[in-house]
Amino acid sequence: MELFNKLLMMRQLKFQLGEIDLLNQRVVLAPGAMLRNFTYFMIKHPETVPEIYELMRLSFDEGWAEPVKKAYGFKSKDFFRWLIDLSNVAGWGTSELVSLDEPTSSGVFRTRNAVVSKYLVKKSSEPVCHIWRGLTAGGTTAVFKKDMDWVEIKCLGKGDDCCEFVFKPRELMRKESNPLFLKQLPIYQ
Numbered sequence: 001m002e003l004f005n006k007l008l009m010m011r012q013l014k015f016q017l018g019e020i021d022l023l024n025q026r027v028v029l030a031p032g033a034m035l036r037n038f039t040y041f042m043i044k045h046p047e048t049v050p051e052i053y054e055l056m057r058l059s060f061d062e063g064w065a066e067p068v069k070k071a072y073g074f075k076s077k078d079f080f081r082w083l084i085d086l087s088n089v090a091g092w093g094t095s096e097l098v099s100l101d102e103p104t105s106s107g108v109f110r111t112r113n114a115v116v117s118k119y120l121v122k123k124s125s126e127p128v129c130h131i132w133r134g135l136t137a138g139g140t141t142a143v144f145k146k147d148m149d150w151v152e153i154k155c156l157g158k159g160d161d162c163c164e165f166v167f168k169p170r171e172l173m174r175k176e177s178n179p180l181f182l183k184q185l186p187i188y189q
């Protein structure tokens, strides 16, 4: 929680009546069940998954990238780690970067106790963390300054012991022929 206290101290996290701002972007505290119910909808209508993922990806406001980099003087990898710290504070689960190949901006990412899948343990035959992977894809799009895509390969929702994602630039992801990738991403449609 060190990051949380630092954000408060630096006035980068501000609570005021009717509004919470994190680095000048408005955020909300909302029930996790809201995300679960939204995910139910996606499970019921799998054809909506790629488009909703893309909307989540784009909703990670690029406005966060420059102020954070400026405030902290971050290089890409440090910015990535800062975003992971932030997501851990913000209640999205406990995440870690498993591997990162810097020359290709590709890697593997793991989240334990992820908010949506925790509600849906073994409730699906497919991964369910589409909202989360959309936001993380948006985060890395800001970090690496190019369109990034994320695919979930392991998920609590389908009975795995954690949620695990592979990510790479969209231009490399387009070359994938794995059916799981085809289902989760909008780039093949």
Ligand SMILES: [Zn+2]
Binding pocket: 114, 117, 127, 128, 129, 152, 154, 155, 156, 157, 162, 163, 164
């Ligand atoms: Zn998951």
